[in-house]
Amino acid sequence: MIRLSKLADYGIVMMTNMARHPRRQHSAAEIAAESHIPLPMASKILKSLARAGLLASHRGAKGGYGLARDAEAITVAEVIVALEGPIALTSCIEDGRGECGIESLCPARANWQRINDAIRRALEEISMAEMAVAVPSAFMPAIGPPAARAASETFRNREA
Amino acid sequence: MIRLSKLADYGIVMMTNMARHPRRQHSAAEIAAESHIPLPMASKILKSLARAGLLASHRGAKGGYGLARDAEAITVAEVIVALEGPIALTSCIEDGRGECGIESLCPARANWQRINDAIRRALEEISMAEMAVAVPSAFMPAIGPPAARAASETFRNREA
């Protein structure tokens, strides 16, 4: 399914939410509540994001997190990379040094590069600011089930 | 890492190999050997591919698999979809009927559509024929370790 891990999913949701209120500091608890993500998870992700330099953190009482740069200057790609490493569909490509010595058997290799690049580009073209503005205003084609997915599920499981 | 599962990875390698020799029938064993994938795995994948209508299968002695259409008419996207379901990064989007009712909390939703579309398009633009031709002729920047990755590993493990 080529799906993103929840870490990255959550991470983007949180970043997006932070980008919406450019209030300088947000405590982990605030962000977690806003994004409907269990606090421990949110905390973990925020830490990673801070370590990656996408968020600036203030310790101590009255501390919290804030975007390290303008929302326009942070791309979706960066958030994903921070949370799940380099963007690459195949292990062939992975981190540069190809681990696949059987090119003669795998002519696909070079072409994967193309695909990977296309995806990376797509991800790099969208900034958190863009994610935050949401669609012009309409509510999209109209959606079905009202229950929030992953987020609300884990939310329920928490107290249970 | 947004990585593809090995199923899809293998699947594409096998399809690519079949596309290279437009010989009509290939037995699962042949394909597996050609692609350096353990037979049981290959078999499993081929079955899925056949069920998805990308391969035509002939049973019985002298049977085997063949591309259901011209290599030009089969896209990488199709192979991936056949092996791991719809292409969607987030569960929000998934299969059309959005499962995420909290749009107000998740303005990101609409924008994900854009990203997903971009990726889908990239994957749909490449046919198996293109994958098969490989890069013009050069061997790429030159690769490190000579051992074939995953494929050869599992290959070793087989007899052991």
Added chain:
DNA sequence: CGCAAATCGGACCATTTTGGTACTCTTTGC
């Protein structure tokens, strides 16, 4: 006919990854 070569369609298991939690330490504002 009947055997052998193939695919088909499952179930099945082990390992890895992922999602999620907990606990302790450090920093800092008041």
Added chain:
DNA sequence: GCAAAGAGTACCAAAATGGTCCGATTTGCG
């Protein structure tokens, strides 16, 4: 110096993944 916040890290449980095996069915061919 106490309380609120993040940092770091270790840990666990559940799910997905990669991989194997087996029995049934089909079909070519001697």
